[in-house]
């Protein structure tokens with residue numbers, strides 16, 4: 162007997178409670194895969210069947226895909242000829258409100274900027290105006306495509322958070338080189354106003370500000386709704402929340418559905434407390450409804466997800482339970498590419514297809530090693546964002562170009578090749594100038610005289626930068642016999658690539674990502690040391706998305722999706738959770754990273770593989786927190802294993818889990834009694850768990866070290882953050898080098 166699922170409508174008791182909710186606001190906490198759409202469709206049909214006017218019901222979905230899916234399901238399930246309520250996204254509601262407020266004379270008419278080029282032109286113009294009195298180099302850097310994009314995001318976020326640009330700037334910790342964002346935002350606003358234009362973010366921001374400041378306008382939109390149902394509530398931002406409050410007015414009953422544990426859009430203005438304290442603050446008392454059963458995966462993964470998320474403080478205290486009849490889910494951990502490739506091979510050997518599998522990464526730079534490994538192994542794959550193909554990344558193209566130049570010195574005469582190597586990493590000089598200079602260099606093969614016209618107008622710093630780059634390029638053919646990894650490290654060091662990448666990145670996270678990309682490439686080059694040509698070939702490989710291939714996606718891109726096989730790649734400290742010396746983990750950021758991890762692992766249906774790098778790259782603390790061994794053993798016990806006494810880390814939580822599934826499934830009722838759980842002695846904390854956000858390496862002046870490329874040396878200086886210092890080392894043959902201790906391939910010699 163399945164008491165929880167016995168009804169004719171096929172709903173669980175929890176789902177039925179949501180459908181039949183009677184009066185007042187409601188908060189529905191739904192775990193991943195809880196069948197929210199099924200439940201909300203039934204809720205709408207229930208309201209209609211009870212005589213509610215469809216025009217007084219509004220369903221708000223997070224994006225268009227979710228809206229279309231919901232509309233389709235609702236139409237399918239509704240009796241014929243029944244009028245259905247509106248299902249909309251926040252933006253479409255904002256659009257309609259803007260039209261009404263314009264018609265009523267509260268807002269001046271404005272045209273929506275739809276094309277990317279229009280938006281880019283606007284941002285460019287605003288940056289130029291705000292930096293009118295700055296020097297050419299600063300302006301050039303601010304107009305870099307990535308930085309311009311970051312400015313666009315900044316403008317959107319100011320509106321999403323309903324903040325002032327100065328407040329947002331402080332709050333998000335932008336660097337000093339982005340200070341112009343604050344003034345440039347105001348310039349954007351006046352340009353939009355004078356041209357009678359608006360952006361997508363204005364679709365919510367303008368009507369919200371207007372309604373908040375005009376009580377009479379507010380009176381004209383309030384009071385029409387009896388029910389507002391909001392899906393993915395955990396990811397809505399401040400502007401959406403406040404608009405919802407106005408739309409709901411005093412009469413409408415709001416049903417907020419979501420999962421605070423899956424709030425992963427803080428960088429777009431979402432806050433996990435939207436679902437928690439903020440909801441109470443805005444709407445007051447609400448009935449609480451859990452949707453605790455997932456229909457996606459088995460007990461092992463449900464237990465793993467519960468273990469992982471319980472380390473967060475800011476969360477709903479809710480267990481995720483696997484519904485009876487779900488597929489079994491095997492959990493597996495592994496190290497390096499071999500673990501991933503073996504799992505995929507076995508998957509194929511069992512007759513399963515590549516397109517049932519997905520590899521999830523925390524950020525795109527981590528996908529580079531997956532791509533290279535799959536290419537080497539001949540496993541077809543596709544990317545959720547095609548421009549992320551490794552060979553299409555400008556930095557990768559340039560690094561392959563440096564290696565190529567070492568082997569083909571005649572490329573020093575090729576202006577296009579020189580232009581590529583002068584552009585990545587950037588030299589902070591305008592492109593046309595670089596173009597003129599490389600044409601001359603390709604022709605003369607000499608650095609121009611001090612008074613040459615191609616150098617006119619360049620600042621001393623820019624000249625030094627460019628000259629150093631040219632000297633490196635001339636040196637490379639002499640180093641042709643070096644293995645690629647060593648050559649790449651030399652290039653990275655000679656042009657101070659890490660520093661440039663960090664300086665040129667608009668957000669710290671982007672800088673970290675680029676630097677990580679360098680590390681990944683050097684690691685990969687090291688693995689292919691015996692075949693340097695193959696490595697260059699691999700980087701320049703013009704592969705395309707294979708529709709039948711394994712999908713590679715970021716965790717953000719996987720929101721709401723699921724696959725039979727999911728591999729989470731790059732489970733190492735600094736990668737996932739993501740942090741660096743310049744971007745350390747605050748307790749809030751750690752919780753956000755953990756929610757992202759929770760979303761990643763709960764995408765799997767039948768098999769979850771958790772992959773970490775080997776070597777001295779520390780495993781992610783999340784691996785330890787997930788307690789994979791405990792979860793798999795309890796899963797075996799649930800499936801009828803003979804275990805009676807089991808030592809686990811979280812006996813209380815597992816006990817509650819067993820009790821709950823016993824209530825839902827009579828076959829399992831005995832479990833809570835027959836399985837005795839003991840608290841396992843805590844193991845010595847793993848280095849990852851024990852470490853502070855950034856790993857502690859007790860480096861001392863005088864330590865003797867060995868570097869994978871530079872050989873032996875002695876530590877001369879230890880500086881910076883004690884947990885992750887920068888050290889100066891004098892190498893016997895490679896001279897003095899400055900290194901980030903935790904990143905460099907260093908071992909201490911006794």
Ligand SMILES: Nc1ncnc2c1ncn2[C@@H]1O[C@H](COP(=O)(O)OP(=O)(O)OP(=O)(O)O)[C@@H](O)[C@H]1O
Pocket residue numbers: 166171172173176191192193194195196197198199200456457721
């Ligand atoms: N009571 C139930 N019994 C069995 N299966 C169910 C039940 N409710 C939902 N499901 C199944 O769970 C799966 C996910 O359901 P649905 O499409 O409604 O959820 P969703 O909104 O897409 O997912 P999520 O809850 O992750 O947002 C579907 O295959 C659906 O048939």
